[in-house]
Amino acid sequence: xxGLGFIELRDLSFEYKKDRPIINNLNLKIQKxxxxxxxxxxxxxxxxxxxxxxxxxxxxxxxxxxLNKDISEMTLAQIxxxxxxxxQNPEKQFFANRVEEELGFVSRLKGYDEDYLExxxxxxxxxxxxxxxxxxxxxxxxxGEKQRLAIATILINEPKYLILDEPTTGLDGERKRLxxxxxxxxxxxxxxxxxxxxDHSFIKQLFQRVIRIYRGExxxxxxx
Numbered sequence: 001x002x003g004l005g006f007i008e009l010r011d012l013s014f015e016y017k018k019d020r021p022i023i024n025n026l027n028l029k030i031q032k033x034x035x036x037x038x039x040x041x042x043x044x045x046x047x048x049x050x051x052x053x054x055x056x057x058x059x060x061x062x063x064x065x066x067l068n069k070d071i072s073e074m075t076l077a078q079i080x081x082x083x084x085x086x087x088q089n090p091e092k093q094f095f096a097n098r099v100e101e102e103l104g105f106v107s108r109l110k111g112y113d114e115d116y117l118e119x120x121x122x123x124x125x126x127x128x129x130x131x132x133x134x135x136x137x138x139x140x141x142x143x144g145e146k147q148r149l150a151i152a153t154i155l156i157n158e159p160k161y162l163i164l165d166e167p168t169t170g171l172d173g174e175r176k177r178l179x180x181x182x183x184x185x186x187x188x189x190x191x192x193x194x195x196x197x198x199d200h201s202f203i204k205q206l207f208q209r210v211i212r213i214y215r216g217e218x219x220x221x222x223x224x
Contacts, residue, residue: 005029012062022048024216032192037207045216046196054085084154086164090146094138124152144175162193168202180205
C-alpha cells in the first residue's frame with residue numbers, strides 16, 4: 001500500500017495482560033476515501049483495534065498515526081476533531097436530558113457560536129430523522145434512534161472520518177436499511193469510515209475494502 005494513510009499502525013501490539021497479546025505486531029494503512037470493514041469473530045481484537053486507531057487505548061508496542069502524526073502526541077480533543085468514534089453501546093456517549101441538548105452538549109462546552117450551533121442541530125435532526133424525538137430523553141429512544149443520535153453527536157464536531165463499532169447491534173432489518181442509506185449519504189458528503197462488525201450482510205452493502213483479523217493479526221486484506 002503506497003502513499004500516506006489517513007490512519008497508520010506501525011508494528012503495533014497491545015495486551016491487557018502480560019504475555020497475552022490481543023493485537024500482535026500489526027501494520028495497517030487506512031485511507032480516508034474508502035469504506036473499510038474490519039471483520040472477525042468475537043475475541044479477535046476488532047474492538048481493541050478500533051480503540052487503538054482512535055487513541056482510546058495506548059499500544060504496548062509500536063505506534064499509531066493520524067495524517068503522519070503520532071497519536072500519543074495528540075489530545076483526545078485533537079483526535080476527536082478528525083475522527084468520530086461510535087461505541088458498541090451508544091448510551092455511553094449520552095450526557096444530556098433531551099435529544100436536542102445532547103446534540104449541542106460538547107459544542108456548547110467548547111464555546112461555539114449559538115446561532116451556528118442551532119443551525120447545525122436543526123440540520124442533523126433532519127438528516128438523522130430525529131425531529132419527532134427532539135424533546136425526548138436519549139435513554140428512552142429506540143435502539144435505532146440511539147444509534148442515529150450517537151452518530152449525529154459525533155458529526156456535529158465535523159470530523160473527517162468515523163470509526164463505527166458494531167453499529168447494527170440491536171437493529172432490525174428496516175433499521176439496518178435506514179442506517180445503510182444514512183452512511184452512504186455521509187460518504188457522498190466526503191466522510192470516510194471504518195466499520196467494525198460481524199454483520200456480513202450489512203457490510204456487503206457498504207465496504208470498498210475488507211480486512212479480517214484473527215487473534216490480533218490480519219489474515220485477509222482485499223479491496224473490491
